[in-house]
Structure formats: C-alpha cells, structure tokens
Amino acid sequence: MATTEETQKPDAATATDEETATLEVFRYVPEEDDEPYFETFEIETFEGMTVLDALIKIRDEQDPSLTIRHSCRMARCGSDAVYINGTQRLACNTQVREVGDPVKVEPLPRFDVIRDLVVEMNEFYDRMESVEPWFQPDHEPETGEEYLQSPENRRNIDTVLDCIWCGACTSSCSPAATDSDFPGPAALAKAYRFYKDEREGEETRKRRLEMLESSHGIYRCHTQFNCTEVCPKGISPTEAIMEMSRDAVKEKLRFWR
Amino acid sequence: MSTKPSKTAGWNWFLQRATGVALVVLLGFHFAVEHFIVGAHHITAENTVERITHGLIQGDHVLGQITINMPAFLYQASAILLLAFSIFHGMYGVYNILMEQDALKKYRQPLKYFFIVFSIALFIQGVLIFLAFFEPFWEIYDPR
C-alpha cells in the first residue's frame, strides 16, 4: 500500500497549491540600462494561473517597475503577445504550470523593444495597413440597404476573422523578419479575409490579387508553418496564403490558354 | 511596405515550381545514368560521346552489364532541358534568397542583372560542353 501513498503525495501537494515557479523576465528600461538583461523572480502559483497573472503578481508584490502591455486578460485583445520558453504566445492564454520551469518570458522577437516586455508595434500595423484591410465594395447593393453575404461565403472566412492583431505570427515568420517589404502572415491572412468576401465584387478581388502578387507579396511565403503553429486563435495564415497564390497563378494560366 | 504590382513575379514563381517538378525526373535520370548505370569513376570522354551523340548508355557497375539504346534526340533533349531548368531553378532560388534580405535592399537592381548575365553565361558554358561531345559539331569546329 506504500505505493499508493507515494502516488498520492504529489496530488496532495497540487491540491494545497503550494507550488512555486521561477520566472526569468527580460528587462530593459531605456533610461537606466544600456543593454537588456534577465531578472529572476520566484512566485507562488495557484491552479489555473496564467503567465500574465504571474507577471501582474510580480508587479504588484515584487517589482512595480515591471512593464507589460495587457488589457482583456482573456485572449481577446491581443496586446500581450510575448515569447515564452521559445514560442510566441499570449501571456494571458498560457498556463504557468504547463510551460515548464523556469518560465522564460521575453518580448516578441524581431520587434523593437520599448521597455521590458513592451514592443514597438507600429511597424506591424504598417504591414497590416499595406494590404488595405478595409471593406471596398464595387457598387452599392441593388436591393435593400444592406450588403448581404451568403452563409456559405461567410464560412470561408470564419477562422481568419478571429485575428486579434497580436503580432505573434509575424514575429515567428523569418521571411517577414528579413524582408520589410513582405506584409507577413497576419496581414496576408487579413487580406484573405477581404479577398474571399463576395460582397466586394470581381473588380476589387482582381485588384487585391494584383496588389498581393508583387514580388514581395504572397510569393515570399516559404511554408514554414511557424505562423500556423503560434497563432493563439488557431488561424492558419499559411493556408490562406497558399490559396491566394494558387488562385493568382490560375488566373495567369487562364490568360495564356 | 511597398506593394508594387509585378508582372513577372507570378510567372517566375510558377516556373520555379514547374522546373522543380521536371527536375525531379530529369536530375533523377541524370543520377541514374551517371552514377547508377555507368558509375562516376568509369566516365570517360569516349562514353560521354556515345551517350550524347548516339544516346547509347552503356555501363558495367553495381547493377552489372547494362546497355540502353535510347533515341539520340531524347537523350540530347533531356540533357539540354536539365541544363536550362537546373540553371533557372538554382539561380532564381539563390536570387530570391538575396532579394529577401533587407541588408541587400540597395543592390536589388544590380543583383538582378548580375544573375541574368551569370545564368546566361552558365547556359552557354553548358551548351559548349554539350557540343564538345557532340560529333556533328566537330565537322564544323574541332574543339581539340
């Protein structure tokens, strides 16, 4: 019976919530530090504690100068994408106990750091803007006052609509890192959302495809699937990009025939 | 971010795929002939002439005595296509790697012309090698 007792021990420990976790947090305060460094924090964890909870706890109890961007705390706003143990994730969507110990938290790779875990997002927003992510219908709807979309058409863009602009995918994509002319996975998934929308009409669809087809557009995707792996909302930008490039080439071949 | 439309990007992308698929077959054939049937250390100028001029593939390697007499034009076509496709596929691939680097942004135009000129030079060199082992050519000009 000794074995059952032994197996029960760790369970009992989790039940009483007396576990601690080590967090190695990237620190950089431009006014004080020349170079970034890592600071180690020990905290008590509880069942269901997210990395964001842990960081807030550190800020409240240990070091009030720790800076992190966050808002909704429920994977909705996309403001707290960070690099946790080698993967881009939302801090509010990652369990401290599931990512292993120590938990290493860094700001998004390849983005410039403003302070601690806060990165400069303007470059990312410029990329998003470059694909014109707004509704551009060819003409007014013929009947009624509404732009009607069929449910089948809406289903195409169900997943890509979930994008919360957190920047995790663009941070994970190596072509986006080395080529600043490449819009990156998030922007191309956004472009796909409008490309697939039937209410925009044929003309805009053609124009969008032409725009995306530039030599630094969709053809820069190397199917690394990093974006698909890290997306906290389960979007597959790779799939969207592949579908658009397939359509673009099909269009070309049709002219030739 | 520049989203300047490009007429050639799509075609080149498509050609990269098409030549890639063709190369799987062509380069596979090339490996089979030179390494599996003939054996790289048995290659001489004489049997290269046999292959290129007459389409006669003869070898005595691991697989034993093998003689394949394929139509000469078929072998010649495969050789020239292999040359053209591999140069396009290889050079366009390297060119694209360089185009993706922000650090080389300034040199995009010169790099483009360099790669075009270099690819043409490679193709000419390849055709000259082909002609050096192609008997009808010797009647006009003996390379030796």
Place this chain on the structure above:
Amino acid sequence: MSQDRRVESYDRGRIEDVGRWKDWAKHKPGMWAFYLHRFTGLVLSFYLVMHLAVLGTGFWLGHEEYTAILQGLESLYIVRVLEIGLFAAFVFHALNGIRIVMFDMTIGLDIQEQLFYLSIALSFAIVVAGVPFFLL
C-alpha cells in the same frame, strides 16, 4: 528598419536573430523542413556552378584532359563521400519540393508534419540504398 519609429526603442536586430538559433530545439518540423530545403538548395546550386566549371575542360582543353580530370577526382575517396552528400541533398530537396508543390495546390496542408517526416524517411531509405553505387 528605416521605418519611422514613433517612440524610442531598442533594436535587437533582425539578421542575427533570424530563425532564433539559440532556440533551435524549439523549432517545429515546418521550420526544419525550410532550413533543410534552403540548405540543400544552396548546396545544389553551388555544385551546379562547380560542375559546369569542371566539365568545361571537355570543351576548353580537350577530351584527354576531361577524362584525366574526372578520373583524378573520382580516385579521391573524399569526393565519393561528398557525392553521397550531394545525392542526399538532391533526394531530400526533390521529395520536400514535391511536398511544397502539394501545398501550393492546397493539398495536405493539415498533414504537413507527417509529410515532412515521410520525406525524411524516404530520402534516408533512398540514400542508404544508393550508397553502394557511389562507393564501389
């Protein structure tokens, strides 16, 4: 990045961070496929240029020299071993290339990892089967 930075920020660099090499153990199969595909592609491109340069002796110098140079190179054991490497590079690049063309036709995007393992396994089998042809 020449983008106008609207606030002061610390640039951790892009080129040296490409692929985040220090986290290589965290890389997913898709990324490894990319690295291997790019590496083998560069190897093959380099070999193509060298190959044409060496065979050029057949035209520029003559047939005897061509035979002599090829036999000379093939008598070196290291060349034969490197040729196996070249064959391996070709086989992997070809099989993974087929995988990529499948993606371009939007086939198998959801089984990309399995396809990568399949291409690795197949190339391994083909290369092992091909070894005697290069060494004997």
